[in-house]
Amino acid sequence: MIATRHLPFAVFRHVVLAAGAVVMLAPFIWLLSLAVKPADEIFTTDLRLLPLKWDAERNFTEAFNKVPLHRYLLNGVIVTAAIFTMQVLVALPAAYALAKLRFGLAKPLFALVLLGLLIPGHVPAIPHYIMLSHAGLLNSYPALVLPSIISVFGIFWIRQFFRTVPDDLIHAARLDGLSEFSIVWRIMLPAAMPALVAFGILSVVFHWNDYFWPLLVVTSPDMAMPALGTVYLRNTEAGTDYGPLMAGTAIITAPLVIAFLFAQRRFIEGMTLTGLKG
Amino acid sequence: MIPAPNAFQSGVSVRSVSKSFGQTRVLSEVSLEVGPREFLTLLGPSGCGKSTLLRIIAGLDHADEGSIALGNQAVDGLLPRERDVAMVFQSYALYPYMTVAENIGLPLLMRRTRSWQRLPLIRRLHPVARAAAGTITRDVRRAAEALQIEAFLDRKPGQLSGGQRQRVALARAMVRNPRVFLMDEPLSNLDAKLRVAARAEIAELHRRSGVACIYVTHDQVEAMTMSDRVALMMGGEVLQVAPPAEIYDRPAELRVAEFIGSPKINILPSTVRSDGGVDVPGGVLAIRSGLPANTAVSVGVRPEHCDVADGGIRGTVRHRENLGSDLFVHVETVGEHRIIARAAPEIIDSVPPGATVSLRPRPDRALLFDRAGRRL
Numbered sequence: 001m002i003a004t005r006h007l008p009f010a011v012f013r014h015v016v017l018a019a020g021a022v023v024m025l026a027p028f029i030w031l032l033s034l035a036v037k038p039a040d041e042i043f044t045t046d047l048r049l050l051p052l053k054w055d056a057e058r059n060f061t062e063a064f065n066k067v068p069l070h071r072y073l074l075n076g077v078i079v080t081a082a083i084f085t086m087q088v089l090v091a092l093p094a095a096y097a098l099a100k101l102r103f104g105l106a107k108p109l110f111a112l113v114l115l116g117l118l119i120p121g122h123v124p125a126i127p128h129y130i131m132l133s134h135a136g137l138l139n140s141y142p143a144l145v146l147p148s149i150i151s152v153f154g155i156f157w158i159r160q161f162f163r164t165v166p167d168d169l170i171h172a173a174r175l176d177g178l179s180e181f182s183i184v185w186r187i188m189l190p191a192a193m194p195a196l197v198a199f200g201i202l203s204v205v206f207h208w209n210d211y212f213w214p215l216l217v218v219t220s221p222d223m224a225m226p227a228l229g230t231v232y233l234r235n236t237e238a239g240t241d242y243g244p245l246m247a248g249t250a251i252i253t254a255p256l257v258i259a260f261l262f263a264q265r266r267f268i269e270g271m272t273l274t275g276l277k278g
Numbered sequence: 279m280i281p282a283p284n285a286f287q288s289g290v291s292v293r294s295v296s297k298s299f300g301q302t303r304v305l306s307e308v309s310l311e312v313g314p315r316e317f318l319t320l321l322g323p324s325g326c327g328k329s330t331l332l333r334i335i336a337g338l339d340h341a342d343e344g345s346i347a348l349g350n351q352a353v354d355g356l357l358p359r360e361r362d363v364a365m366v367f368q369s370y371a372l373y374p375y376m377t378v379a380e381n382i383g384l385p386l387l388m389r390r391t392r393s394w395q396r397l398p399l400i401r402r403l404h405p406v407a408r409a410a411a412g413t414i415t416r417d418v419r420r421a422a423e424a425l426q427i428e429a430f431l432d433r434k435p436g437q438l439s440g441g442q443r444q445r446v447a448l449a450r451a452m453v454r455n456p457r458v459f460l461m462d463e464p465l466s467n468l469d470a471k472l473r474v475a476a477r478a479e480i481a482e483l484h485r486r487s488g489v490a491c492i493y494v495t496h497d498q499v500e501a502m503t504m505s506d507r508v509a510l511m512m513g514g515e516v517l518q519v520a521p522p523a524e525i526y527d528r529p530a531e532l533r534v535a536e537f538i539g540s541p542k543i544n545i546l547p548s549t550v551r552s553d554g555g556v557d558v559p560g561g562v563l564a565i566r567s568g569l570p571a572n573t574a575v576s577v578g579v580r581p582e583h584c585d586v587a588d589g590g591i592r593g594t595v596r597h598r599e600n601l602g603s604d605l606f607v608h609v610e611t612v613g614e615h616r617i618i619a620r621a622a623p624e625i626i627d628s629v630p631p632g633a634t635v636s637l638r639p640r641p642d643r644a645l646l647f648d649r650a651g652r653r654l
Contacts, residue, residue, distance in 0.1 A: 177388030190375035
């Protein structure tokens with residue numbers, strides 16, 4: 001009964017969602033399609049997803065041969081891991097202090113964090129660049145990592161999560177002999193895991209795909225991050241070879257997609273912020 | 279089963295402690311002495327400041343004025359972990375991501391090892407850290423056995439029932455043999471049956487540990503059944519500190535008398551007669567008050583000291599409560615005063631609602647209070 005009554009709506013709902021999914025997925029499908037086609041098939045007028053002649057092997061080998069793609073991937077892993085680690089080291093104690101400690105400056109400091117959320121990341125780019133230049137750190141890992149280690153969003157996000165942790169848990173820990181730092185790492189960190197996973201995905205995706213900042217501070221191709229690296233694929237020699245370009249793009253996109261699929265459940269858990277209850 | 283008490287045994291001294299939250303004064307000039315092995319209950323309605331006082335003793339909150347001493351040592355400047363007190367919380371406050379064994383062992387781990395010895399690899403390899411781990415496992419097991427939770431040591435708190443969690447919280451408190459136990463309504467999240475069993479068990483554990491215990495509750499039954507002494511708090515003040523029987527039989531003031539006892543004590547506005555007796559609504563009580571005639575007093579009579587018998591205060595039965603062991607008869611006298619009398623359940627048929635009965639309070643058990651509420 002109920003199922004039949006709601007059938008028209010169910011169909012409508014699925015059509016809308018499917019249309020949305022197609023719009024979102026189309027560029028990726030097209031990307032994968034181009035990545036396996038030979039060059040002469042890419043610019044034909046007829047629209048076909050699968051190639052007449054599979055040329056995946058050449059495109060992917062070319063992508064690795066033309067530029068040090070593996071180097072970009074390694075850079076991406078090192079830099080995003082370093083950024084996320086440092087962000088956690090800063091954000092967790094800061095979030096704990098803002099959420100659970102009572103001190104005179106708690107409110108003004110939290111207001112500053114909120115203010116920080118309003119400032120676009122590009123605004124401090126030039127001061128950061130000048131500072132790094134003076135420190136002689138341009139074109140290095142520190143140049144890619146340092147400007148991002150304080151994430152006001154991370155502080156805000158984890159602070160909101162910490163607010164849901166009962167005060168008694170912290171009181172018990174203090175009586176059990178834990179210092180404030182031990183409380184952060186032993187008690188609050190495990191409690192914040194879902195929020196941390198969600199934040200981790202946002203942070204890694206953002207920095208993995210970041211094109212703007214690496215473009216400013218990186219001058220040698222060796223230091224390029226994945227997104228910047230694919231540009232070198234485009235610029236090499238005369239005319240762009242689209243097959244390898246698409247293959248390279250597919251390769252740098254894949255780790256994120258795979259990571260998200262693995263962490264999907266925890267990510268959604270963290271996003272909906274169902275804290276620890278019971 | 280429980281480790282032997284420290285040679286250094288101490289009580290707790292609370293000296294003129296005051297505390298305000300903003301404009302609200304939650305504790306005013308509270309002083310209290312707890313003996314070295316005593317079980318003292320802080321009893322009072324919610325919001326009377328009893329939990330705040332407990333938190334101040336633990337060091338989780340700071341007093342605006344006054345000082346706290348454990349034994350002979352003033353502890354006002356000390357952090358909670360330096361005070362060597364253990365606390366059981368109403369919510370149990372177990373660490374949800376640790377197993378029961380880790381929960382109980384954490385206070386020992388933090389005290390018996392240094393921070394570098396707790397680092398992942400060193401914890402397994404360093405001889406001192408390994409020896410500490412051995413003693414911790416042994417003591418955790420011992421505490422778990424004392425509370426019969428050794429079967430759950432590998433579980434997480436989320437997999438336990440309320441009663442089991444409460445035992446884990448107790449084990450975590452007693453495992454390190456602290457100077458004093460602080461308990462903040464530890465039984466209020468248990469169902470009624472479990473609560474009765476846990477009452478006896480906590481009292482027994484306290485006797486065996488031989489350590490002072492301060493127990494916060496709003497439940498007078500817990501206070502009456504478990505304590506050596508009860509400190510009754512109201513409005514941020516301690517009204518009376520006395521053993522349970524004394525606080526029940528000889529309350530220092532009207533508010534104490536009204537808080538302790540269920541059903542509540544009957545309070546009758548009365549006047550002293552010239553012959554020494556007291557006029558109460560609906561009758562006369564033969565009390566030798568020794569007060570001048572026409573003094574306004576309040577007479578307090580507990581339901582069990584008020585017999586249904588001829589020749590007393592006359593009134594109409596409005597309601598009956600048969601508990602099986604007792605029958606409580608609610609009687610309305612002149613001036614719409616309600617008096618509750620306890621009677622034997624067998625007489626229930628002789629006191630139907632609407633019937634006129636006579637109540638005879640026992641003069642020797644009646645309590646007289648002056649207009650300010652002090653007992654005379």
